[in-house]
Amino acid sequence: MVTTYIRRAYSSFVAHVFDIPARLLAFLLFLTLLFIPFAIQNTYYLRILILANVLAIFAVSWDFLVGRTGQISLGHAIFFGIGGYITALLSSSKFFGLPIFLTIPIAILAACIIALALGIPSLRVKGPYLALVTMSFPLILAALLKWYPLNHIFKGEFGIRGLPALVPRLDWMTIGQQRVGEYYVTLILLFAASVILYKIANSKIGLVFVSILDDELASKACGINVTKYKLMGFMISGLFGALAGCIQTHLLRFANPPMFALTLSFLPVIVTFLGGLGTIYGPIVGAYIYYILDSYVLRDWLPRFLKETVGVTLPPEFDFAKLLIFTLIVLILVIKLPRGIAKFTTDKLGDLEEARDLDERGPRIWKTYKKKEKTTSTGSEPTASS
Amino acid sequence: MSPLHLLEIKNLTKHFGGLAAVDNISFQADEGEIIGIIGPNGAGKTTLFNLISGFLKPDSGTMKLRGENITGLEPHKIVNKGIARTFQVVRPFRHLPVIANVMVALRSPRGARKIEWLKTIERKAADLLEDVGLSEMMLEPAENMGHGTLKRLEMARALATEPDLLMLDEPFGGLNPLETDFLTKSLMRMHLDEPTRCILIVEHKLYALMKIVSRVVVLHQGEKIAEGTPEEIAQNDRVIEVYMGKGIQDA
Amino acid sequence: MIEEILVYGAISGGMYALLALGFTLIYGVSGVVNLAHGSFFMVGTYLFYVFGISGFFSLIPLTLLDPTWGPLAALILAIAFTGVISAALYRIIIHPVLGDEIGVMVVTVSLALIIQQLILMIFGPPNLRINPLVTGSKQIWGLGVTNMRLLAFGVSLILFIVLWIFTNKSKVGNAMRAVSQDREAAMLMGINTERLYMLTMALSAMLAAAAGVFITASITEYAAPWIWLHPLALSFSIVILGGLGSIKGSLLGGFIVGYAEQAVAIGVPEGGSIISIVPFTVMVIVLLLRPKGLFGKRIEMED
Numbered sequence: 050m051v052t053t054y055i056r057r058a059y060s061s062f063v064a065h066v067f068d069i070p071a072r073l074l075a076f077l078l079f080l081t082l083l084f085i086p087f088a089i090q091n092t093y094y095l096r097i098l099i100l101a102n103v104l105a106i107f108a109v110s111w112d113f114l115v116g117r118t119g120q121i122s123l124g125h126a127i128f129f130g131i132g133g134y135i136t137a138l139l140s141s142s143k144f145f146g147l148p149i150f151l152t153i154p155i156a157i158l159a160a161c162i163i164a165l166a167l168g169i170p171s172l173r174v175k176g177p178y179l180a181l182v183t184m185s186f187p188l189i190l191a192a193l194l195k196w197y198p199l200n201h202i203f204k205g206e207f208g209i210r211g212l213p214a215l216v217p218r219l220d221w222m223t224i225g226q227q228r229v230g231e232y233y234v235t236l237i238l239l240f241a242a243s244v245i246l247y248k249i250a251n252s253k254i255g256l257v258f259v260s261i262l263d264d265e266l267a268s269k270a271c272g273i274n275v276t277k278y279k280l281m282g283f284m285i286s287g288l289f290g291a292l293a294g295c296i297q298t299h300l301l302r303f304a305n306p307p308m309f310a311l312t313l314s315f316l317p318v319i320v321t322f323l324g325g326l327g328t329i330y331g332p333i334v335g336a337y338i339y340y341i342l343d344s345y346v347l348r349d350w351l352p353r354f355l356k357e358t359v360g361v362t363l364p365p366e367f368d369f370a371k372l373l374i375f376t377l378i379v380l381i382l383v384i385k386l387p388r389g390i391a392k393f394t395t396d397k398l399g400d401l402e403e404a405r406d407l408d409e410r411g412p413r414i415w416k417t418y419k420k421k422e423k424t425t426s427t428g429s430e431p432t433a434s435s
Numbered sequence: 436m437s438p439l440h441l442l443e444i445k446n447l448t449k450h451f452g453g454l455a456a457v458d459n460i461s462f463q464a465d466e467g468e469i470i471g472i473i474g475p476n477g478a479g480k481t482t483l484f485n486l487i488s489g490f491l492k493p494d495s496g497t498m499k500l501r502g503e504n505i506t507g508l509e510p511h512k513i514v515n516k517g518i519a520r521t522f523q524v525v526r527p528f529r530h531l532p533v534i535a536n537v538m539v540a541l542r543s544p545r546g547a548r549k550i551e552w553l554k555t556i557e558r559k560a561a562d563l564l565e566d567v568g569l570s571e572m573m574l575e576p577a578e579n580m581g582h583g584t585l586k587r588l589e590m591a592r593a594l595a596t597e598p599d600l601l602m603l604d605e606p607f608g609g610l611n612p613l614e615t616d617f618l619t620k621s622l623m624r625m626h627l628d629e630p631t632r633c634i635l636i637v638e639h640k641l642y643a644l645m646k647i648v649s650r651v652v653v654l655h656q657g658e659k660i661a662e663g664t665p666e667e668i669a670q671n672d673r674v675i676e677v678y679m680g681k682g683i684q685d686a
Numbered sequence: 687m688i689e690e691i692l693v694y695g696a697i698s699g700g701m702y703a704l705l706a707l708g709f710t711l712i713y714g715v716s717g718v719v720n721l722a723h724g725s726f727f728m729v730g731t732y733l734f735y736v737f738g739i740s741g742f743f744s745l746i747p748l749t750l751l752d753p754t755w756g757p758l759a760a761l762i763l764a765i766a767f768t769g770v771i772s773a774a775l776y777r778i779i780i781h782p783v784l785g786d787e788i789g790v791m792v793v794t795v796s797l798a799l800i801i802q803q804l805i806l807m808i809f810g811p812p813n814l815r816i817n818p819l820v821t822g823s824k825q826i827w828g829l830g831v832t833n834m835r836l837l838a839f840g841v842s843l844i845l846f847i848v849l850w851i852f853t854n855k856s857k858v859g860n861a862m863r864a865v866s867q868d869r870e871a872a873m874l875m876g877i878n879t880e881r882l883y884m885l886t887m888a889l890s891a892m893l894a895a896a897a898g899v900f901i902t903a904s905i906t907e908y909a910a911p912w913i914w915l916h917p918l919a920l921s922f923s924i925v926i927l928g929g930l931g932s933i934k935g936s937l938l939g940g941f942i943v944g945y946a947e948q949a950v951a952i953g954v955p956e957g958g959s960i961i962s963i964v965p966f967t968v969m970v971i972v973l974l975l976r977p978k979g980l981f982g983k984r985i986e987m988e989d
Contacts, residue, residue: 115788121787121788121791123721123791123795170970170973170974171973173973173974173977174973174977174978176787177713177719177787177791177930178926178930178973178977178978178979180719180791181719181922181923181926182926182969182970182973184919184922185919185922185923185965185966185969185970186966188919188962188963188966189963189966189967192959192960192962192963193960193963195959195960196956196959196960197956197959198955198956311915312799315795315799318791318792318795319792319795319796322792326788366806366807366810369803369806369807370803370807372799372803373799373800373803373804373807376796376799376800376803377796377800379792379796380779380793380796380797380800383783383789383792383793383796384779384782384783384793387783387786387789
């Protein structure tokens with residue numbers, strides 16, 4: 050009984066995952082991510098991957114908004130910062146001292162409501178206007194947080210510090226074990242967030258989102274309440290953006306005004322373009338590439354490599370070159386490979402897939418339709434003759 | 436009280452800058468009619484459509500659907516009250532497959548309500564595409580389609596909400612004779628299948644149009660200059676003058 | 687207090703208008719939302735520093751004759767170089783993604799970050815002092831106003847008038863207006879849009895550079911690798927306030943923001959620290975009332 054169930058589950062799994070090259074690739078990537086802590090013991094490297102997970106959640110939420118609903122936001126840091134600050138205020142022992150499993154849900158719901166409140170006025174404008182208006186929101190909030198009369202609440206530039214950790218370090222834990230815990234928590238949240246967003250994006254509601262992206266007027270002519278769907282997209286995206294902010298706040302155990310910085314608004318943009326806009330999975334690849342390139346290859350590996358093989362010590366100015374090199378890569382990619390790395394890969398795999406896709410999956414609708422057609426026509430004939 | 440017209444337009448006016456694109460137009464449309472709206476370029480036909488479908492707000496005048504005032508409503512609300520339209524220049528959702536284009540319209544409140552119980556949205560969409568003869572290519576992306584196909588796709592999309600009033604903006608524009616013939620036939624069949632539905636057609640190609648319409652409204656420079664059966668219109672002096680004048684210019 | 691707002695507001699307003707004019711010009715003509723606009727502001731300032739203040743020109747005998755020539759030559763060189771650099775960058779980076787709204791924003795953001803990092807690498811993070819071009823001050827309504835600020839105000843007004851004439855009277859200006867109104871028609875008329883875009887980009891960057899030199903030399907008096915952010919924020923909020931692509935709008939918007947900033951700095955407790963949100967707040971209020979800005983083109987329906 051149990052074995053048949055397992056066998057059936059296995060065969061459906063094989064049919065759904067192993068059969069499609071892109072899904073197989075995604076599955077293998079997920080497996081790799083799952084077992085990374087066994088291979089990497091270094092806490093610094095784990096730290097990089099943890100932060101990559103957080104950035105991936107953030108970037109996926111941006112990609113959903115821009116790539117799937119067509120609302121260009123250049124101020125996504127507002128959700129990140131709001132999520133972070135709300136959970137910080139609620140969980141800080143100086144204010145409310147609530148446990149984080151309460152404060153994080155409250156924070157993301159609050160961010161959702163704020164997304165609605167910001168969305169109603171700003172969705173009156175479109176395209177470049179919307180991009181620039183959204184860009185200003187986090188800047189306004191960051192300035193208010195630093196405003197002297199509010200310093201007794203927000204602590205200005207210093208930020209709210211000493212917050213509870215995402216994964217508390219119990220007595221028996223080493224730092225390494227705490228990191229592994231954090232890694233799995235962030236990985237699971239990333240997995241959940243991206244699956245949920247992917248499902249929404251490919252659902253029938255997702256169709257409507259894409260239709261608005263393609264042609265807003267035509268969507269209206271189809272009877273779609275465009276404003277409602279746009280606000281919905283804004284809120285969903287804001288929710289996951291705030292989740293990323295909450296996670297980072299409790300990982301680093303502080304919330305400060307740079308959470309609203311312009312660079313934090315631009316980072317998901319760059320990371321998403323690196324992976325592929327509108328794909329949902331692309332930004333995850335992009336975020337990993339970003340952190341591995343920035344914090345491992347350029348900060349750790351390259352200086353070591355040059356020192357050991359060539360005997361050259363990099364000057365301190367090289368620190369500034371890291372972001373430069375990364376941005377340069379993005380720039381070249383956007384110009385030469387406008388659909389992003391992940392999208393490029395899956396497109397190549399998709400060529401394999403497409404032939405069979407048209408053969409099987411697509412025409413399934415077509416086949417059932419044909420079948421029904423036949424049964425109805427043959428079924429109606431006798432009644433007509435009698 | 437007089438019986439309610441399906442659509443009643445009274446003194447509709449719209450200015451662009453100083454120019455009146457639609458000037459004090461009134462007419463009625465009743466159930467089961469096929470009405471042609473004709474006129475030379477710049478006569479305000481498309482503006483009239485945009486006003487009725489809510490994409491433009493009129494400067495003055497009222498529009499009533501079955502006695503209910505729909506003036507100045509949002510476009511999507513008007514669609515959900517039962518007025519659907521197509522566009523002169525096709526506006527498909529290019530990133531979506533053909534069938535998904537129709538499914539978007541079926542996601543609208545009216546479209547969803549019109550799906551029969553126990554029927555999937557995909558099946559309903561496939562049925563609609565069958566009606567316009569697109570069932571072979573319903574899984575292909577809309578961006579690969581030709582102009583004539585996209586016109587039919589737009590028609591299926593408009594029909595998805597099962598409108599009481601269907602407005603077609605130059606449905607024959609850019610079609611070859613074969614496609615024109617197909618469209619004429621499918622319009623006539625639709626008229627037989629749904630005898631209560633009113634169809635409003637804006638058109639340049641008078642020949643194709645005159646065969647199917649029951650009544651014609653002629654616009655010239657934003658004003659209504661004539662209204663009547665195709666035969667009456669063909670003998671109307673003012674209309675001949677306007678059209679001949681245009682013919683001379685063209686020649 | 688009123689005098690302070692009026693005088694200082696007008697001075698910064700004039701400079702802001704100049705800055706925003708560049709942003710609106712390139713958008714109006716080519717549809718590029720140039721998020722690297724602030725970077726050209728910064729590039730202009732740093733070039734001015736290199737040419738004028740670090741002693742570059744003391745090597746050349748010309749300036750030995752008359753010491754006032756040095757800063758002037760540095761100013762002109764800085765502006766010209768910024769123009770050349772921006773035209774080249776436009777051709778290499780922006781041109782391939784032209785027409786893709788999000789793509790343009792991404793490449794220009796990347797460009798801004800790259801320029802910031804380059805400047806960090808070359809000049810390092812500390813602030814560099816930018817000295818005023820001229821010294822001394824005058825009394826206006828009992829307020830001490832430095833000559834440098836007066837010069838900045840004068841120059842901004844002159845440049846504005848020159849540009850107004852340029853766009854309305856010259857052949858290139860006519861082409862610019864034609865393209866911004868109807869791109870396809872302009873192309874059919876035989877306007878080489880590619881060259882025109884490049885020229886507009888150079889002009890826009892040169893305006894940013896001029897604003898950069900005058901604002902840093904008259905108001906802030908320092909250059910740092912992140913001085914691109916505030917000018918960018920300023921220019922886009924002014925431009926949205928006035929309407930994207932409208933020259934009139936950016937002039938009015940510049941002065942509105944200039945006055946509003948001074949009013950907040952003087953009238954609100956600790957106002958100096960929240961001065962940076964003034965442009966955004968004004969912009970959001972205006973957009974709520976008029977979604978296309980004060981002078982933005984009203985597009986009702988495009989078919």
